[in-house]
Amino acid sequence: MNAVLIAIALVTLGAAAVAMTLRNLIHSALLLIASWAGVAAFYLWAGAEFVAFAEVLVYVGAVSMVVLFAVLLTRRSRDDLTVASDSARRAFSGFITGGAVCGVLFGAVIASPMGVMSSPTPTVTVRQIGTQLMGTHAASLLIVGVILTVALLGAIVIASADRKDNSEDTP
Amino acid sequence: MTGLAVQNLWLIPALPLVAAAIGALTPRTGRSLAAGAAIAAMGVSFLLSCGALVTALAHPAAHAVSNFAWFDLGASAFRLGWLLDPLTAFMCVMVTFVGTLIFIFSLGYMHEDVNAKQFFCFLSLFASAMLGVVVANSLLLLFVSWELVGLASYLLIGFWFHKPEAAAAAKKAFITTRIGDLGLLLGMLWLYDSTGSLLFFDGGNGVLEANTLGALTAHTALGGFALSTVIGLLIFCGAVGKSGQFPLHVWLPDAMEGPTPVSALIHAATMVAAGVFLIARVYPLMSADQALAHTALHALTVVAFIGAITALMGALIAVAQNDIKRVLAFSTVSQLGYMMLAIGVGSWVAAIFHLLTHAFFKALLFLGAGSVIHAAHHEQDIRSLGGLSKKMKVTFATFAIGMMALAGVPFLFSGFWSKEGILHAAHEWDVSHLPLYAGLAAVVLTAFYMTRLVAETFFGKARSHASDHAHESPATMTLPLVILAICAIALGFLGTPAFPWLQAKLLGEAEVHGHSLLEGAGLMMLSIVLVALGLGAGWALYGRKLRQKSTSPDPLAAAFPGVIAFLAARMKFDELYAATVFKLNSAAATFADVLDRFVWDGVIRFLARLGEFAGIVNREADEDGLNAGFDAGSKSLRGTGNAYSRAQTGDAHGYLRVIAIGFVVLVLVVMMGGGR
Amino acid sequence: MSPLQLCLLFSSALFCIGLIGALARSNTILVLLGIELMLNAANINFIAFWRFSPSPSPATGVLFVIFSIAVAAAEAAVGLALVIAVYRHQKNIRLQEAARLKG
Numbered sequence: 001m002n003a004v005l006i007a008i009a010l011v012t013l014g015a016a017a018v019a020m021t022l023r024n025l026i027h028s029a030l031l032l033i034a035s036w037a038g039v040a041a042f043y044l045w046a047g048a049e050f051v052a053f054a055e056v057l058v059y060v061g062a063v064s065m066v067v068l069f070a071v072l073l074t075r076r077s078r079d080d081l082t083v084a085s086d087s088a089r090r091a092f093s094g095f096i097t098g099g100a101v102c103g104v105l106f107g108a109v110i111a112s113p114m115g116v117m118s119s120p121t122p123t124v125t126v127r128q129i130g131t132q133l134m135g136t137h138a139a140s141l142l143i144v145g146v147i148l149t150v151a152l153l154g155a156i157v158i159a160s161a162d163r164k165d166n167s168e169d170t171p
Numbered sequence: 172m173t174g175l176a177v178q179n180l181w182l183i184p185a186l187p188l189v190a191a192a193i194g195a196l197t198p199r200t201g202r203s204l205a206a207g208a209a210i211a212a213m214g215v216s217f218l219l220s221c222g223a224l225v226t227a228l229a230h231p232a233a234h235a236v237s238n239f240a241w242f243d244l245g246a247s248a249f250r251l252g253w254l255l256d257p258l259t260a261f262m263c264v265m266v267t268f269v270g271t272l273i274f275i276f277s278l279g280y281m282h283e284d285v286n287a288k289q290f291f292c293f294l295s296l297f298a299s300a301m302l303g304v305v306v307a308n309s310l311l312l313l314f315v316s317w318e319l320v321g322l323a324s325y326l327l328i329g330f331w332f333h334k335p336e337a338a339a340a341a342k343k344a345f346i347t348t349r350i351g352d353l354g355l356l357l358g359m360l361w362l363y364d365s366t367g368s369l370l371f372f373d374g375g376n377g378v379l380e381a382n383t384l385g386a387l388t389a390h391t392a393l394g395g396f397a398l399s400t401v402i403g404l405l406i407f408c409g410a411v412g413k414s415g416q417f418p419l420h421v422w423l424p425d426a427m428e429g430p431t432p433v434s435a436l437i438h439a440a441t442m443v444a445a446g447v448f449l450i451a452r453v454y455p456l457m458s459a460d461q462a463l464a465h466t467a468l469h470a471l472t473v474v475a476f477i478g479a480i481t482a483l484m485g486a487l488i489a490v491a492q493n494d495i496k497r498v499l500a501f502s503t504v505s506q507l508g509y510m511m512l513a514i515g516v517g518s519w520v521a522a523i524f525h526l527l528t529h530a531f532f533k534a535l536l537f538l539g540a541g542s543v544i545h546a547a548h549h550e551q552d553i554r555s556l557g558g559l560s561k562k563m564k565v566t567f568a569t570f571a572i573g574m575m576a577l578a579g580v581p582f583l584f585s586g587f588w589s590k591e592g593i594l595h596a597a598h599e600w601d602v603s604h605l606p607l608y609a610g611l612a613a614v615v616l617t618a619f620y621m622t623r624l625v626a627e628t629f630f631g632k633a634r635s636h637a638s639d640h641a642h643e644s645p646a647t648m649t650l651p652l653v654i655l656a657i658c659a660i661a662l663g664f665l666g667t668p669a670f671p672w673l674q675a676k677l678l679g680e681a682e683v684h685g686h687s688l689l690e691g692a693g694l695m696m697l698s699i700v701l702v703a704l705g706l707g708a709g710w711a712l713y714g715r716k717l718r719q720k721s722t723s724p725d726p727l728a729a730a731f732p733g734v735i736a737f738l739a740a741r742m743k744f745d746e747l748y749a750a751t752v753f754k755l756n757s758a759a760a761t762f763a764d765v766l767d768r769f770v771w772d773g774v775i776r777f778l779a780r781l782g783e784f785a786g787i788v789n790r791e792a793d794e795d796g797l798n799a800g801f802d803a804g805s806k807s808l809r810g811t812g813n814a815y816s817r818a819q820t821g822d823a824h825g826y827l828r829v830i831a832i833g834f835v836v837l838v839l840v841v842m843m844g845g846g847r
Numbered sequence: 848m849s850p851l852q853l854c855l856l857f858s859s860a861l862f863c864i865g866l867i868g869a870l871a872r873s874n875t876i877l878v879l880l881g882i883e884l885m886l887n888a889a890n891i892n893f894i895a896f897w898r899f900s901p902s903p904s905p906a907t908g909v910l911f912v913i914f915s916i917a918v919a920a921a922e923a924a925v926g927l928a929l930v931i932a933v934y935r936h937q938k939n940i941r942l943q944e945a946a947r948l949k950g
Contacts (some may be wrong), residue, residue, distance in 0.1 A: 002850060010856040016861060016884055019866030025876060032880055039887050042857070046898040051890075051912045058916050063883065063923045070876055070927040074934040087873075090824065094871030094911045097831045102863035104838045110857045111842070122897065124906045129913070132906050151921030155928035161935070821949025823878070823942050827869055 004045060012038030025071045033064045047122070050129055176226065177235040180253040183219050183263055184302035184316075186212040187295040194292030202288040206278055209291040213271040213298060221262035227260035231676045234372040236308050250370055252439035254308030257676045258523065260304045262448060263688030265527050266441060268658075269534045270298045272553060272651035276538050277432040279647035280545055284430075290330060294436065297323035301441040305448065310359050310378070313452075317355070317409070317445065321348050324442050338419025340425035346495065347422040349425040351412020364723055365390070379452075384459040388734040396468065399459040403470035407477075414446025414507045417481040421744050424500040431541030434496060435534045438503045447510045447526050450474065451519040464706075472602055475515025479606035480774055481508030484742065486616035490623075491738035494551050495540050498624050502577060505535060505613055509593050512606050518596035520674045520821065524666045525589035527673075531662055532576035532586055535655035542648050543628060546641040553624060558633040562641050565649045567629050569656040574625050576659045578618040578706065581699050586664030590614070591695055592666065592674075598694055625714040854895035856935040862888035879926045880911065886919045 012035050019031035036059035043052035133141050190212035194205035226235070238252030274294060281287040300323055303316030322345075329341025362378060363369050371378045377383065387399040410416070415423035423443070427434055437443065450457060457470050485505030492498045494520065506529050513522035544551055546563060560567040576586035594614075597607040633639040643649065666673040725735070737743065820826075865884030872878055890912045897908020934940050 001849075002853060005850060005853055005857070009853070009860075013857070013860050013864060016864045016868075020864060020872070020877065020881060020884075025874070028877065028880070032884075033881055035884070037859075037886065039891065042854075042891060046854075046894050048894050048897070048909050048912070051894060051916075054913060054916050055890075058920050059883075059887075063920065066923055066927050067876065067880065070930050072941050073931055074876070075592050077862060090873065091871040092865050093828065094824075097828050097870055098863050098867030099833075100835045101866055102834050102859065105859035105862065108838060108842065109852055109859060114849055114851050122905045123908055124909055128906050130909055131911060132904075133913075140914060148856055148868060148921050151925050155924040158925070159928035159931040167874055819949050821946030823945070824870060824873075827866075831866060831870070 005042070008038055008041050008045060012042065026068070029064060029067045029071060032067070033060055036060050036064070048124070050124075050126055177237045177253055178253040179219075180223060180255055180259075180306050180361065182215050183223065183267070183306060184299045186216045187299035187302065188217075191292050191295035191299060194288060195337040197288060199285070199288055202291070205288040205291045206274075209295045210271065210274045210278075211297060213267055214272055216269055216298075216302065217264070217267035220260065220267045223255055223342040224257075224264050225261040227257045228676060231257050231678075236370075236372050236377075237372075238308065238370060238373060238492065239847055247367065247377055249311065250309065250368075250373075251312045252308035252373075253306050254371055255306075258448075258451065259305055259432065261523070261527060261673070261677070262444075263302060266298065266301055266444075269530055269655075270294075270441070273432050273436050273534065273538065276435070276648050276651045277430075277540070279645045280541055281430065281431055282386070286330075288430050289710045290327075292325055293326045293330065294432075297327060297436065297441065301445065304445050305645050308371050308377075310362065310371070310453075312360055313449070314355065317413070317449075318352065320413075320442055320445060321345060321352070324348075324426070324437055327433040327437070328426045330429055330433065334428065336425075336631060337428040340422075344422040344426050347419050348412040349575075351419055352411070354408025354412075355410075356404045358402045358408070361398075361405065362402050365402075374579060379455040380822055384455060387456070387831065394516045394693075397460045399456055400468065400470045403453070403457040403460070404473060407450060407457070407470065407474060410446030410450050410511075411477065412446070413449070414443050415481075415486055415504050415508065416446070416511055417766070418750040420481065420485070421741075421748065422503050423504055424497050424741065427494070427496040427500050431496065431537060431544060434500070435537035435541065438500060438533060438537060443503060443507055444526050444530060447507065447514070447522055448513070450514050451526075453521055454514065454519045457514070461517075471515045471517065473515070474511055475597075475600070475602075475606050478508045478511030478513070478515050479609035481505065482512055482613045483508070483616075484619070486613040488738050488741050489620045490616060493554055493626060493739075495543065495553050495556070495624065496537070498553070498620060499533070499536055499540060502617065502620070505617065506533070506577075509590065509610065509613070512610060513596055516596050516600035516606060518592070520677045521589070521592035523677060524592055524673055528576070528585040528589040528659070528662050531655055532573045532584075532659040532690075533568060535573035535659050536559060536577065538648070538652055538655065539573060539756045540565055541643075542566045542644040542652065543570075545644055545648070547635075550635060553627040555635040556628045556633075557631040558629070558639075559641055560629040563643050565643060565652060569649075569652040570629070571625060572656040572659055574621045578621045579614060579698065579702050580706075581702065583660060585659055585661070586665055588663040591698065594698055599845050611698065611701055614701045615705040615708075617808060618702045619709040622706050622709025623713045626709065702780075849899075851895055851899040854891065858888040858891035858895065861885075861891065873941045873943055875930050875942045875945070876927070878942055879923070879930065882926075883923060884920065886915065886922075888920070892913050 015031045015035040015038060019028045019035060022028045022031070036055065040052045040055040040060065043049075043055055176701035187209070190205075197204050233256070235255040235810060236252050238250050240248040241251045253749040259726065274291070277287075277294065280289050283288065297320065300316045300319035304313055304320060304543065307313035325341050325345040328344050329338050331337045332341070354631040359369065366378050366383050368378055368383070371379045373380070375382060388397045388404070390398040412419045419525060423438070426437060429437070457474065460469050461471065480507050485501045485503070485508055487507065489498050492501060506525070510522040510525050510529075513519070513525060542563065543556065543566060545557060546559070546566075547556060550556060572584070576584040579587045579590045581587050594607065594610055597610055598604075600606065634640075740746070862885050865881040865888060867881075868884065869878045872881070893908045893911045893915070894915030895910075930940055933945050937944060
């Protein structure tokens with residue numbers, strides 16, 4: 001069981017790490033898709049099928065497309081897909097800070113007493129999730145819906161070209 | 172050869188899928204790897220299919236299934252599965268065999284294309300999806316594969332996407348079949364709602380098994396129809412779209428814009444066969460209402476009449492086409508109509524027999540046409556071809572065999588026996604004899620237009636530079652032709668009335684009961700006479716006096732200019748749809764636009780003015796009363812703000828770094844014991 | 848080492864990869880992707896604790912992640928729209944140059 005988890009983790013982390021270092025943005029985005037698929041595999045491993053499907057739909061399907069579009073829309077020429085290499089100073093400081101966080105987190109996880117809790121695997125069916133979403137968490141669901149709508153509208157407004165000619169809409 | 176157990180049936184569609192993945196991942200230069208993987212996968216799938224056939228024939232009456240839960244949904248679960256019975260096994264063997272030959276043919280045909288690697292990737296995806304349709308034991312799995320077939324056909328028809336016609340044809344094919352798929356989806360949902368299952372066979376609980384069907388026929392849906400009738404007709408909608416039946420046939424001739432191997436794959440072995448296969452698969456559901464006397468309409472009656480209309484219409488239009496591939500496309504429409512007709516009159520076995528023979532000889536004809544087009548440098552107009560019989564001997568011989576099989580030349584060719592089975596079944600149908608007459612008329616027309624096609628393409632003298640310099644195609648292209656030609660002859664003997672082995676196996680009978688050939692000999696004689704009539708008329712008009720120039724008039728068009736022009740314009744279906752459906756659509760869009768622009772916009776503007784007015788009132792009160800006191804306070808606040816704003820460096824990296832470092836410090840403080 | 852600890856180490860490592868990416872790269876799209884990775888790492892924690900520790904309501908962790916994914920989707924949409932707006936404004940998407948709001 002642990003071997004599967006370690007394999008999933010290695011694939012995910014490897015893909016993510018390489019994606020963060022590549023200079024070609026398209027390759028980065030494709031590797032991140034692999035990484036997100038790895039996270040989805042982790043959810044499947046943990047028994048949260050619904051979340052795994054949601055992850056695939058939202059990240060592997062939707063977010064990746066948005067990223068690819070953003071990459072394609074923000075290049076200067078047809079072949080401009082690589083970015084200039086970053087300054088070594090920033091990379092160094094990033095590694096120091098990230099490494100410190102990593103050390104702290106690892107230390108905390110390893111130092112914490114986490115005995116093998118023999119709790120049974122929680123089973124949660126889609127029906128239960130649906131009932132909970134529409135019952136106990138109905139308010140949250142509504143709010144999330146509103147957030148998504150507002151965010152999408154906002155994204156369109158932000159990304160759309162400035163309308164200079166239309167004077168009657170701006171008071 | 173040992174059999175293939177039903178649990179391992181998924182391997183058959185999985186192998187081409189793997190080949191497609193390999194094709195997708197190889198770089199553009201690795202085309203031989205992609206092609207090799209595709210052909211190897213199809214070849215192995217073919218061997219596995221043969222294994223499956225062995226298993227299925229050992230127990231022809233059994234529907235071996237292997238089901239598994241896909242998705243847990245509270246108390247119930249979505250279940251998928253594989254199904255192995257003679258129908259599935261025969262289809263698998265046919266698809267993989269014809270598919271392999273078409274793949275090999277593509278090696279030669281796509282030799283010069285720089286995107287050949289993509290082509291093999293798409294072909295493999297297509298084959299995989301089609302095999303998925305065939306082995307599915309669940310309407311849901313079938314639907315998923317069905318849509319994948321649609322997607323792959325979109326990619327393949329539009330493969331030469333730099334040609335605007337190809338791009339338009341791909342869109343048209345996709346959208347037209349989607350209209351039918353909507354019906355299939357609705358039928359599927361309704362079926363799930365009323366039975367709680369989408370498995371075909373499930374140890375007594377599947378939707379095609381007796382108790383479920385009994386429950387479905389017992390309920391009446393709207394309009395006094397039995398539930399099974401309505402659901403069956405909705406599912407039939409999907410088949411109408413996919414199999415190019417009237418009135419959704421318009422996409423099929425346009426799909427000729429794709430490379431010719433694609434036309435062969437789509438129009439012979441796979442996509443169009445999927446619809447016929449679907450109806451044959453759900454035949455128990457379609458025919459469940461036959462026993463009911465009180466219903467106004469039997470689902471199968473609709474199927475029979477749609478099939479008859481399609482058969483006759485396709486044959487009529489094919490008479491007036493001049494593009495070699497379009498003639499074949501409309502002949503496919505017509506032949507598919509025959510198959511639907513056969514299912515409608517209650518003989519799905521005859522339909523599947525015709526499907527199998529048609530797959531071989533139509534693939535042969537398309538590949539032969541591809542060989543001609545390849546040799547004549549993409550000249551497709553039969554008026555500009557001609558004189559190829561001496562230059563391309565193998566292509567001519569095999570094409571002629573395919574033509575005779577399609578025309579139904581008696582006794583030796585497979586098309587004769589399968590068509591005979593359909594006409595026989597139509598003869599025995601007790602509801603109406605109209606489909607039979609339509610079928611018989613189409614027999615004459617089929618023989619006629621195929622004679623015309625061969626006479627114009629291969630005889631006479633070369634009427635253009637391209638056909639003058641034609642040469643025989645390479646062995647990768649002629650070898651599949653020869654193999655298919657042999658099959659186009661040999662396959663017929665599996666299902667003659669004297670030894671109906673195929674029919675018996677499909678029906679699940681262990682023994683083969685032959686009839687005398689003399690049984691129904693009257694009908695057979697009639698159809699032989701009709702074939703002879705068609706061939707004779709075609710020869711008299713086009714063969715006796717061969718066309719001299721590519722611009723000389725068509726003898727038939729000279730006699731009936733109006734009729735032929737109407738048929739050449741494909742009975743104006745595209746124009747009809749443009750005048751009705753498209754107009755309606757754009758009218759609805761205009762209406763929505765007007766509603767948006769004037770009604771809703773007006774409401775919003777009114778609310779905005781209201782808000783503006785409130786704001787003005789507010790400001791008046793503000794400026795007079797409250798402002799003075801705040802001015803002084805805000806001056807001192809501004810000083811503090813200036814001091815703080817130094818921290819706002821505007822560097823997002825810096826902010827993130829500070830957050831991270833702050834987090835580290837915080838955790839360290841907590842861990843060092845400060846957290847108590 | 849218990850599976851829970853392994854999961855937490857996995858999520859910590861993913862979080863740090865995202866953090867380092869966000870800190871070290873100057874391309875705004877990559878910074879956003881780093882942030883997405885950090886969010887994913889947080890979600891992994893939710894699922895890990897849901898899976899390996901007893902909880903009063905069986906679906907809590909899953910629901911948390913669902914909401915989190917929804918918010919992350921909104922964040923990605925707005926973030927990438929901002930990237931496009933920034934690009935239109937300054938003709939590149941180097942994050943350190945987008946500093947007009949400094950005090």
